[in-house]
Every structure is written in C-alpha cells, then in structure tokens.
Amino acid sequence: MSHTQYDKTADVYDDSLNVLTYPAYVEEPTYRAVIGDVRGRNVLDLGSGTGIWTRRIKQVGADRVEGVEVSAPMVDVSRDKEREDPLGITYHVADVTKGLIEGLAGCFDLVTGINVLHYSSSRSEIAGMCGTARSALRPGGRFVATCANWDMPDDPEYYAQYGLSCTVPPNREEGTKAIVETTMGGEHITLDFYLWRRETYADTLRAAGFRTIRWHDWQVSPDGIEKHGAEHWKRFLAIPSIHLVEAHV
Structure with a gap:
C-alpha cells in the first residue's frame, strides 16, 4: 500500500471536510450509529490519517485509543494535534497490510477503518488489512470500515455535487485502479484507489476469522436534509461512492 500520495496532502487533508458534503451529513451520523457506545472501550483506528476519527x-x-497510519507526514499532523490538545491517543507509523504492531494483539474491543480498505492494490493487501484488524481484536470484538463501491458510475461527475469526481476505467476488473479528484486547501488533489467487489471483501474478512458480516445503508442526518434538501442526497443514496461494513469476531 503506497503512502506517497497522502504524504503530499497531510497539511491540507482536514480541509476536505469543508469541501465534501457527505462526510458530515451521511458518513459521520451513520458511522457513529454503527459504532455505537464506545465509552470505556479500547479502539484501534486503522488508516488513521490526520486523526480526525481517532480523536x-x-x-x-473511548478508553484506550490508538491510530495506525502508513504516511509519516499524516501521523506528524496527528501528533501535532495531540500535543496542542492532549486526549491521550497514541499514533504509530506502520503499513496495516503487513500485520499488527507488536504488543497490540487482542487488546481492542473495536477496530475502525474509514476509507482504508480500498487502497489495497491486491487481494493479499486486503487480506493483510483484514488480518491486522482481526489480530487486534478481543473475543466478541468488531471491525467497522468503509470501502469504495465497485458499482460506482462510469460518469466521473456523478458525485460532483458532493465535492468530488471519480474516474473509473472502462471494462473494470477486480483491482482496477480508479481516481478521485477533489480540492484540499485550495489545491487540486488527485488520489488513486482500487475497486473490489463487496463479495471479495466479505470473503476475505471471513477468511481472516470474522464470523458475521453486515453491510449498512447510509442515512442522511436531519441537519443534512435541512441544509441541502432531500433531493440533493438521492444520487448519493442510490449509488453511494463508499460502502459501510461491520464484521464481528
């Protein structure tokens, strides 16, 4: 899993929250509902980026919270936030496709992974991520993550009203590289990701030791309806750019 494309966005990444409309009004409320009450729980955030969700x-x-991110500049931003406003979070620089950091096995009730699975360029990298999540969990633990939608439209501008465009090559195959474009900090940003079927993710999660897999529908918050109107969200809900999966040990 490459880290270089995110190295260059570390200082402006948080501005994506000002550009994209769906994280605040669709992703966050649904994700919070699925994660549920984390009070007193130990949580590991895979692909923690600049620590937005970790924090x-x-x-x-949550009690013990740690983040793992492959991009050192992103972790630097996370640690800067921690120094400025300490919450007691520990961040690690590591590639989550290559296994769990020593000393973290079986320590967590919940593992999260916002927008990390679809940066797997091969089945073995997906297996590595899923295996890392499973290794970190205690009995009864959960892995809650998002991944790109295999069925996203061919039209690059389908998601334009939500602040991004996605270019998918014709005749897509599993592992096809796709491109997302948006702006961060006033800069035009292009990022690569990979398309995999939901069945591939589910099969890999089961092979890693997860017993039950559930895919959740996205829900728009009342604030999102009030600010943008119900019509605004119909395209996203019909064919979302990402899926939300919950896997139980």
Missing part, C-alpha cells in the same frame, strides 16, 4: 472516538468516551 472523535476518544472524545465520546
């Missing part, structure tokens, strides 16, 4: 999880009462 949110700690702020709602």
Whole structure:
C-alpha cells in the first residue's frame, strides 16, 4: 500500500471536510450509529490519517485509543494535534497490510477503518488489512470500515455535487485502479484507489476469522436534509461512492 500520495496532502487533508458534503451529513451520523457506545472501550483506528476519527472516538468516551497510519507526514499532523490538545491517543507509523504492531494483539474491543480498505492494490493487501484488524481484536470484538463501491458510475461527475469526481476505467476488473479528484486547501488533489467487489471483501474478512458480516445503508442526518434538501442526497443514496461494513469476531 503506497503512502506517497497522502504524504503530499497531510497539511491540507482536514480541509476536505469543508469541501465534501457527505462526510458530515451521511458518513459521520451513520458511522457513529454503527459504532455505537464506545465509552470505556479500547479502539484501534486503522488508516488513521490526520486523526480526525481517532480523536472523535476518544472524545465520546473511548478508553484506550490508538491510530495506525502508513504516511509519516499524516501521523506528524496527528501528533501535532495531540500535543496542542492532549486526549491521550497514541499514533504509530506502520503499513496495516503487513500485520499488527507488536504488543497490540487482542487488546481492542473495536477496530475502525474509514476509507482504508480500498487502497489495497491486491487481494493479499486486503487480506493483510483484514488480518491486522482481526489480530487486534478481543473475543466478541468488531471491525467497522468503509470501502469504495465497485458499482460506482462510469460518469466521473456523478458525485460532483458532493465535492468530488471519480474516474473509473472502462471494462473494470477486480483491482482496477480508479481516481478521485477533489480540492484540499485550495489545491487540486488527485488520489488513486482500487475497486473490489463487496463479495471479495466479505470473503476475505471471513477468511481472516470474522464470523458475521453486515453491510449498512447510509442515512442522511436531519441537519443534512435541512441544509441541502432531500433531493440533493438521492444520487448519493442510490449509488453511494463508499460502502459501510461491520464484521464481528
């Protein structure tokens, strides 16, 4: 899994929350509902980026919270936030496709992974991520993650009203590289990701030791309806750019 494309966005990444409309009004409320009450729980955030979700999880009462991210500049930003506003979060620089950091096995009740699975360029990398998540969990634990939608439209501008465009090559195959374009900090940003069928993710999760797999539908928050109107969200809900999966040990 490459880290270089995110190295260059570390200083402006958080601005994506000002550009994209769906994270605040669709992704966040649905994700919070699926994660549930984390008070007193130990949580590991895979692909923690600049610590956006890592910090949110700690702020709602999680006990031990740690983040793992392959991009060192992204982790630097996370650690800067921690120094400025300490929450007690530990961040690690590591490639989650290559196994779990020593000392973390079986320590967590919940593993999260926002927008990390679809950066797997091969089945073995998906297996590595799923295996890392499973190794970190205690009995009864859960892995909650998002992944790109294999069925996203060929039209690059389908998601334009939500702040991004996605270019998918014709005749897509499993592992096809796709491109997302948006703006961060006033800069035009292009990022690569990979398309895999939901069945591939589910099969890999089961092979890693997860017993039950559930795919969740996205829900728009009342604030999202009030600000943008119900019509605004119909295209996203009909064919979302990402899926939300929950896997139980």
